[in-house]
Structures are given as C-alpha cells and as structure tokens.
Amino acid sequence: MPTTPSTLDRTTAAERRRTLVRTTRDVAEDLAADALARDQAGRPPTDEVARLREAGLLAALTPPAPERGTDWRTGCAVVRRVASADSSVGEVLARHYVHAWSGRFHASRHHADALEEESVRAQWLWTGASRGTAPDDDSDGQDLTLRPRDSGHVLNGCRFVDTAVAVADRIVVDARCAVTGDILTVLIPPDARGVTVEPAHDRLGQRVAGAGTVVLDRVTVPPGQVLGRRPDDEESTAPFTALAEPALRLALCHVGLGIVEGALSEARDLSRGGRAYRLPGTDPDLFLTYGELASAAQTAIAVVDRATETMAQALDTGARLDDEEAAGVSALVATAETVTSKAALHITARVLELADAPGLDRFWRNARVLTAHHPAAHRLRSIGEHYLNGSHRAVAATFH
Template sequence: MPTTPSTLDRTTAAERRRALLRITRDVADDLAADALARDHAGRPPTDEVARLREAGLPASLTPPTPERGTDWRTGCAVVRRIASADSSIGEVLARHYVHAWSGRFHASRHHADALEEESVRAQWLWTGAFRGSAPDDDTDGRDLTLRPRDNGHVLNGCRFVDTAVAVADQIVVDARCAVTGDVLTVLIPPGARGVTVEPAHDRLGQRVVGAGEVILDRVTIPPGQVLGRRPDDEESTAPFTTLAEPALRLALSHVGLGIVEGALGEARDLSRGGRAYRLPGTDPDLFLTYGELASAAQTAGAVVDRATEVMARALDTGTRLDDEEAADVSALVATAETVTSKAALHITARVLELADAPGLDRFWRNARVLTAHHPAAHRLRSIGEHYLNGSHRAVAATFH
C-alpha cells in the first residue's frame, strides 16, 4: 500500500522521513507547473495552502517526537525543495515550521506538547512576527500592547506579518504589557473577534506569500494563548530561547538556496533546449559562466548545510544549551545568511544574461525581496565582534 500522510504516524522515523521527502517532491513538481502564472497573479496563497494540507505538510513540519513531527535537518530539506519550485510557498513553509517550535522556545514543555499535538491533529498553519527587544526600538505608538483582564489579556495594535496573514491558523507575536512592562509571547486565536487583515499588494517579489498587516482591536487573549514572558535583557534570556530568531533566519537561508537552485535549473534547461543566447557545446565562455555560478551555489550550500547541522545539534540539546554554544550557533547562522544572500542576488542576476524566457526575472525579484531587510554589513560587524571578542551580545544583536 502506498504511503500517505494519514499513515505516517504508524511508521518509523526513518520511514516517515523517506515518505515525507517523496511527498515533498510531488508537491514541488505540482507547484512548479504553474509557478509563473501564480507569480503573475500575486494572490494570497489560499489554493497553495490547500495543496500543502492535502499533502499533509503542515502537520508533518512540526517539532519532532518519536511518534510525530520532523527533525530540523529534514524540515529544512523540505523547505529548500519546495522553495526551488516556488520560493513564496517555500517561505510560507519555512516560517510555519519555525513558528511551530514556538511552544518549545517560549512555553513550558507541557504547554508545548499540547500545542504541537493540536497542530498535527488540525493541520494548523503557523506564522508570526516579532519586533525583538532592542532598547532603542522606535515603536511609533502603533505596535502591540496587552492589558490584563480577569480572563487573560486584551491585545491592541498592528503588526506586519511576512507570510500567510489571511490563511494562517496561529499567528505568534510579542507584545508589551501596558501595566507591568513585561514582553509576552502570545498566539492570536484564529478567527478572533477584532482581528482585521490588510493584505500587501503589488510586491516586487515573493508575491504569493500572503504578506500583510494584522490589525487588532481589543482582541481577547485567553491564558492558554500566552506562551511565556521574555526578559528585556537579552543576556537574561535562556540560551535555548535565543535560538528562535536564528532558526528562522537559517530556514529562510534554505529558501534563498531554493531560489538559487530553481534559477540555475531553469536556465540550464533553457540552454539545453536551445532557448539560450549561446548554445551549449559551442561556447567555452558559457561553460565558464555556469561553472562560476554552480560553484557559488555549492559554496553557499556547504555553509548553510554546516549551519543546519550545528543548529540541529543545538535544538537536540534543548534546555541544556549554554550561552557560548548558543552564540556560536548564531554566529554561524549569520555567516550562512550572509553568504547565501550574496550568492542568491549574484546568481539570479547572472542567469538573466544566459537565456531569454518569460519569468526568469522572478528569481532575482524573489531573492531581492527575501534579502532586502537584513543588511550584510550589520551581520558582518556582529560576526567580527564575536570572532574577536567572543561577544554574546553582538551575536544576539545580529537578529534584531
């Protein structure tokens, strides 16, 4: 009998992994078939999320246990493969997978287990948006504020959410309590009264991610939707909790690699099919160009794979992780993100010189939007300070 999502929970972890990767290939092939048309349309990913749920991917991409979920290495492989076919949906899955770890990063283990079990059962799609805790953060008065009440809190304000704002089942945010000053990590209940969504339109790239602003007007947050309190001081934050943001940046680096692999693969197919500016087999300069681009892609992949392995070990360590280990992981992730961003922008621009085909420009547009808000210079300074001085503060600041 063929393996389907409904039978994954009755198999071993290795069998689940193989089945998940087969399902991922099928979903990626399906998404690739109409990726260009959907990019042109730029609509919210309602249909795409339905495809993901039909394949069981939201339920599979949850933190691992012996009976369910997906380990970090496999989860990133799924994200990367989907992103090579459609980077918008790759980003939706990347953010879903990392935010599905929110219970483990911010809540008690009992609370996390309950959330993860319900997430698998109901095939929740997760997204989220965090401001971070930089002391000089300028909030313009429009950000999220909590006020205590007898049955929990009331949440007001607005926040831009990068993916799936109108179709997610759980939105994870941080918000400051107006009474105590505490910063709490909370889940916005699906379908809650007072939640309004304003989708972002006419984006340059990543047009199918479903980005937009969520506006919250006196939204009730029951106690079960509060995951935990985050210290204002980064140095007081538990080392394992500090992995939340670099884990997201690393998952998005896999999206960047997916863009690179998709761009190179499509350009290669055009060259082989005779739709390139120069024909393969007759132009040594063409071989040189592809050699340069393939080498850049493989270099970025090697750095990201190393960071993925180190992150996986850190996640397995859990609450036993210490400050130094967490800082080393974050520094390596910052390096991987820097290398991948540079490679993605370079490669996706160069492939436009190799072939003439509608839609080839989407890879550059997607890479540009994915990397636009995280300047390399900021990361490089923090990496350098960590390398010279072993500064934990510098690495933490990289991701805020």
C-alpha cells in the same frame, strides 16, 4: 537480533522520513508546473496552502516527537525543495515550521506538547512576526500592546506579517504589557473577535507568500494563549529561547538556496533547449559563467549546511544549551545568511543574461524581497565582533 521498542521507533521515523521526502518531491513538481502563472496572478496562497495540507506537509512540519513531527535537518530540506519550485510557498512553509516550534521556545513543555498535538491533529498553518529588541531596530518600539484584565489580557495594535496573513490558523506575535512592561509572546487565532487582516498587494517579489498586516482591536488573549515572557534585555533570555530568531533566519536561508537552485535549473534547461542567448557547446565563456554560478551556489550550500547541523545539535540539546553554544549558533547563522544573500542576488541577476524567457526575472525579484530586511554590513560587524571578542550573549543578541 530481537526487535526492541527503540528499534521500532527508529524504523518508524526512518519510514516517515522517506515518505516525507517522496511527498515533498511530488508537491514541488506540482507547484513548479504553474509557478509562473501563480506568480503573475499574485493572489493569497489559499490554493497553495490547500495543496500543502492535502499532502500532509503542514502536519508533518512540526517539532519532532514520538510518532509525529520532523527533525530540523529534514524540515529544512523539505523547505528548500519546495522553495526551488516556488519560493513564495517555500517561505510560507519555512515560517510555518519555525513558528510551530514557538511552544518549545517560549512555553512550558506541557503547554508545548498540547499545542503541537493540536497542530498536527487540525493541520494548523502557523505564521507570525516578532519585533524583538534588535539593536538596529529603528522603530519606535513595540507596535502591539497588552493590558491585563481578569480573564487574561486585551491586545491592541497592528503588525506586518510576511506570510499567510489571510489564510493562517495561528499567528505568533510578541507584545509589551502596558502595565508591567513585560514582553509576552502570544498566540492569536485569526478568527478571534477584533482580528482583521489587510493583504499586501503588488509586491515586487514573493508575491504568493500572502504578506499583509494583521490589525488587532481589543482582542481578548486568555492565559492559555500566552506562551511565555521574554526579558526586555536579551542577555537575560534563556539560551534555548534565544534560538527562536536565528532558527527562523536559517530556515529562510534554505528558501534562498531554493531560489538559487530553481534559477540555475531553469536557466540550464533553457540553454539546453536552445532558448538561451548562447548555446552549450559553442561558447567556452558560457561554461565559465555556469562554472562561476555553480561554485557560488555550492559555497552557499556548504555554509548553510554547516549552520543547519549546528542548529540541529543545539535544538537537540534543549534546556541544557549554554550561553556560549547559543552565541556560536547565532554567529554561524549570521554567516550563512550573509553568504546566501550575496549568492542569491548575484546568481539570480546573472541568469537573466544567460537566457531569454518570460518569468525568469521572478527569481531575482523573490531573492531581492527575501533578503531586503537584513543589511549585510550589520551582520558582518556582528560576526567580526564575535570572532574578536569570543562567545558572549551580548554579542549573540546583535545577530538580527
């Protein structure tokens, strides 16, 4: 059978995927070796990002294109594997990967291609924080404002960023134009004039993620850094653009699964090594407990995997995605987030009862911080409304 260009492309993609899986395993093993010490130090992830960059993960975790990037399923698997070793670094990588899709979600295809090519070439680390227009947002509205000028806009204000605020290469934020009222998604280089960062210290969990506040004082935003305009009414948002927020939440579900798998694995190793309160083979109640926790983990994995597959199909559909499909994806992501949050908090608390070892509490602390921003009750109401009333964009917009 002759080899065709499409066959070569598939072969090359498969080879890249296998290489990425091997690299991810090596990086995870490296991170796991000193995860506890780095958690206790709680410093910005400068060294961790250097490890990711040296391994090629920052360049690899960009949207898929011929000869570059990573598909959604594989990208989430990479995030989960890294998070099982160090959930802070897993969150850095999750947010990097999703924010690297910002061009496709918000900009023209030509603009997105140029950004992605530069991101791969320069091995950018992406981060960001979008306020959005969530119904449960109890803030006073947008905390960043743009004012038009001849050469683009001037950006002022501050925004809390969950990861890599001091070490990122590009920060994605949304801001309201003070003149037109439009909400624009913009890309900010942290080394631009007027940008300062204030790292957060002494966090309860995710201590190595590099959270902090970015302060923007009369920062010039040229037209090329404006990715696109988002309607104030999310029902008017294009279905594909509406995937941006649930895509981020779903990637963070994989971070949550990584925390669960890391906690169970470490507790199991302690039990096998005789450093547990109860030893394997001597207490049937121990088998019952591990059976309960393993079942809870597998349930969360199954729900997240289903949402991941549905999201992957939606991303592949692109601009052809319709309102009903986008709403369905949002509902599945909300379900995955609800199940994962419950499992992560339950499992990480229970493992503390099974083994006595320094640092085992970090899994619960990390899970608590990761899940703190999204109340379960609101998600459950939204899921119920979607189930009862069908797939409407008005309902999809409430999954924040």
